[in-house]
Structure formats: structure tokens, C-alpha cells
Amino acid sequence: MSENAQTNTVTDTLFGDDHKKRAEAWFATVRNNLCARLEDLEQAVDVHDLNREFEPKTFEKKSWERPDGGGGTMAVLREGRVFEKAGVNISTVHGEFSEEFRARIPGASEDPRFWASGVSVVVHPRSPKVPIAHMNTRMIMTTQGWFGGGGDLTPVFPNDAETARFHQAYKDACDSHDPTYYKKYKKWCDEYFFLPHRGEARGVGGIFYDNLWSGDWEKDFAYTQDIGRTFVQVYPDIARDKMNEIWTPEDRQAQRLKRGRYVEFNLLYDRGTIFGLKTGGNVDAILMSLPPDVAWP
Numbered sequence: 001m002s003e004n005a006q007t008n009t010v011t012d013t014l015f016g017d018d019h020k021k022r023a024e025a026w027f028a029t030v031r032n033n034l035c036a037r038l039e040d041l042e043q044a045v046d047v048h049d050l051n052r053e054f055e056p057k058t059f060e061k062k063s064w065e066r067p068d069g070g071g072g073t074m075a076v077l078r079e080g081r082v083f084e085k086a087g088v089n090i091s092t093v094h095g096e097f098s099e100e101f102r103a104r105i106p107g108a109s110e111d112p113r114f115w116a117s118g119v120s121v122v123v124h125p126r127s128p129k130v131p132i133a134h135m136n137t138r139m140i141m142t143t144q145g146w147f148g149g150g151g152d153l154t155p156v157f158p159n160d161a162e163t164a165r166f167h168q169a170y171k172d173a174c175d176s177h178d179p180t181y182y183k184k185y186k187k188w189c190d191e192y193f194f195l196p197h198r199g200e201a202r203g204v205g206g207i208f209y210d211n212l213w214s215g216d217w218e219k220d221f222a223y224t225q226d227i228g229r230t231f232v233q234v235y236p237d238i239a240r241d242k243m244n245e246i247w248t249p250e251d252r253q254a255q256r257l258k259r260g261r262y263v264e265f266n267l268l269y270d271r272g273t274i275f276g277l278k279t280g281g282n283v284d285a286i287l288m289s290l291p292p293d294v295a296w297p
Contacts, residue, residue, distance in 0.1 A: 019139075019217055019221075020092075020115065020117065020139075020141075022221070023117055023139040023221065024090075024092050024117045026221075026225055026228070027090050027117060027118055027119035027137065027138075027228075028090050028119075030088075030119045030137070030228040030229075030232060031073075031075060031088045031089075031090050031119050033232050034088050034121060034231070034232045034236075035059045035075055035077075035088050037232060037236040038059075038077065038082075038083060038086055038088075038123070038236060038239075039056075039057075039058050039059065039077070040236075041082045041083075041236060041239055041240055041243060042056035042057055042058070042077070042080050042081055042082050042083070043056050044240070045081050045082045045243050045244060046244040047081075048244075048246065050127075050246065050247060051081045051082075051126060051127075054079060054080060054081045054126070055080075055081065056080060056081050056082075057077050057078065057079060057080035057081070057083075058077065059075040059076060059077045059086075059088065060075070060076055060077070060078075061073055061074065061075045062074045062076075064282045064284075064285065066093050066095070066280060066281065066282070067280065068093075068095040068096075068280050069093060069094040069095040070091065070092050070093035070094050070095070071091065071092070071093070071282075072089060072090055072091025072092065072093070072281075072282065072285060073089065073090055073091075074087065074089050074282070074284065074285045074288060075087065075088045075089060075090075076088075076288060078292070079292075080126065081126070082125060082126060082127070082130070082239065082243050083123060083124065083125055083126060084124050084125065084126040084291070084292055084293065085123075085124045085291060085292045086121075086122070086123045086124065087120075087121065087122050087123075087285075087288035087289065088119065088120075088121050089119070089120045089121075089285050089288055090117075090118070090119045090120075091116075091117065091118065091120075091281065091282075091285065092115075092116070092117040093115075093116055093117075093279060093281065094113075094114060094115040094116070095113070095114065095279065095280070096112040096113050096114070097112045097114055097142075097278075097279065098112075098278065099112075100278070101278045101279070105140075105142055106142065106144045106146070106211060107142035107143035107144035108142045108143070110142075110143045111142065111143045113142070114140065114141060114142050114279075115140070115141040116138060116139070116140045116141070116275075116279075117138065117139050118136060118137060118138030118139065118149070119135075119136060119137055119138075119228065120135075120136040120272060120285075120288075120289075121133070121134060121135040121136060121231070122134050122288060122289040123235070123239075124259065124291045124292065125239065125243070127242065127243055127245065127247055128156045128157070128247045128251040128252055128254060128255035129156075129157065129242045129243075129245040129247055129251070130238075130239050130242045130243055131153045131154060131155035131156070131162070131203075131238065131239075131242075132153070132154040132155070132156075132203070132258070132259070132262060132291075133151070133152070133153055133154070133231075133235050134151065134152050134154070134289070135149070135150070135151035135152075135227075135228070135231040135235075136149050136150070136272060137149030137150075137224045137225075137227055137228050139221075139224070144213070145213060145217075146210070146211045146212050146213045146220075147209075147212040147213075147220045147221065147223070147224045148209055148210035148211065148212060149208075149209065149224060149227050149228075150185065150189055150206060150207045150208035150209055150227065151170065151206045151207065151227065151230065151231045151235075152189055152193055152202075152203055152204075152205055152206035152207075152208070153166050153203050153204050153205070153206055153235075153238075154202055154203030154204070154258065154261075154262060155203065155204060156251070156254050156255045156258045157251075157254070158204055162238060162242075163204045165234070165238065166204070166206060166234055166235075166238065167186070167205070167206065169230050169233070169234040170182065170186075170206055170207045170227075170230055170234075171186075172230075173223075173226045173227060173229075173230040174207065174223075176226065177219070177222065177223040177226065178223075181207075181209075181223070182207065184209075185207035185208055185209045186205060186206070186207055188207070188208045188209060188210075189205045189206050189207050189208035190205050192208045193205065193208070193265065195261060195264060195265055195268075195269075197264075197268075198261070198264075200261075202261055202262065202265050207227070210271075212224075253295065256293060256294055256295035257295055257296070257297065259291040259293070259294040259295075260294050260295060260296045262289075262290075262291060262294075263290055263291065263294055266289050266290065267290075270289075272286075273286055273287075273289070
């Protein structure tokens, strides 16, 4: 748990059924809104030789059930004209943590039962000029309760103006709730999305937060909602500005190598991947983040 987080005992009045339903419904709303915006781009892109063979695609949804409680829906767009692979998954699961995993989750050592709901997004564009992107928000309950999430950008060819635009959007969202959030969560993102074995960042960052419990559920939920809204607004706008640029075979190879870094992080260090696999989640949904075409030197 972060040094600034406060612990709490979950009660019916604190994180009751109404809170669960509202959070779960919101994560589905984020999914629907983002899918609609990305599908719009599939229709709006210019047709040129590099993408002429591909047709505009829509998200295909597939629901799944978790044997030990809960389930979710995968929404994946594959082989599109703008997006080679984009996944916007929602899930709500409950059950008990394994003995091995209890000590790693706040509040689970006292009682192994948990409830978790969230939305998880990873976008792998076809064009190397459009940045890879990730976002997720979640609400988790054990004997404690908290929110977490964030959004970050992984361009193949970093652009200072584009990076500043993405960060400013999240700074504005953070500042509207707490002036300390952006600096703190940007730093956390920079430290979290880092590949120690390579000594390099995965991308140009964004924000990352976890174990957020201020003592006011409504306040923390409102902030978490704005993190989702911000991504739904800023990322499709960035993609629209870059999706019609021409790229070369050399650009494409650079993209495949960058995707390799993405794979390394998600399989070795990502908390969401570990959480999903350790709690019996849907493996296809958990590994949705992996790109369809990747290379290593």
C-alpha cells in the first residue's frame, strides 16, 4: 500500500452493493464510449496503399464466466484499418485469494475473500506513427477497499508535443480533484512502467495510482471516472491526428521491436496480469494486451 493511503474496514455503508453496482456500470460505460470512438476512426481514416487491403472493423464482444465467481466481457477489434488490435475488456469477479497470493493484497491476510471490478484497455495501432496506449481503472474490496488505475502512452517515435498533450490532459483531470495527484501519480507511473532488465522506460508515461482510499468513496469514484473520461477523449484525438501519415517498412520494424518491450513488461511485471492469473481470470482476456505482430533483435 502506498505511504499516503489510509486503511479502512469495508462495511455495508462504505462499499455496499450500491457502490459495487455503480462502479461496475461505469466501467461498462467507459468500454462502450471508447469502443464507439475507436470504431469511428476505423471509418474516418484515409485509404492509401499501406492500409488499402484492410477493411474498417468493429469490436467483437465475447462474455465469459469465472468458475469461482463472476466473469466479464472481452471486446476486441482485430485486423482493422487503423487498429491492428484493440481490446477494451470489463470484468467483475469475486471469490477467495489463494494462500500464496493473500499476503500480497492489502487486507487479504485477515480474510481471503475479495470483490473486484474494472475496465482494461490496450490499443495496438496498425500505423507505427500512432502510439500504443493503455488505460485501466478498477475498484477492489477485501477487508479494505480502494480504487486504482491510470493511463499511459507508448509511442514508437516519441513526439514532445504529443507527449505534452497527453500529460496535460491527465494533469487537468488530476488538478480538478487534488493538486497533489498529478505529480505523485506521474512519478508512480514513471517508476512502475519501467523495464529493470533493460534499464529503460516502456513509453513516455502518464499516471498510475493504486490503493486510493481518501475516506470518501464518492470523491475517489469521481476521480476514477475522470481518469476514464480523459482517456476516452484524448487518445482517439491523438490517433486521429496521426493515423493518415505514411510509414515505411523500417518504421514498421521499429514498431514490432517496441511491441517486444511491451510484451516483456506485461509478462514480467504487470500487476494486472499477475492479479488476473492468480485469481483464475480468463486467460485470453488477461493476455489481450499482447500485440499481434512483434519482433526482438
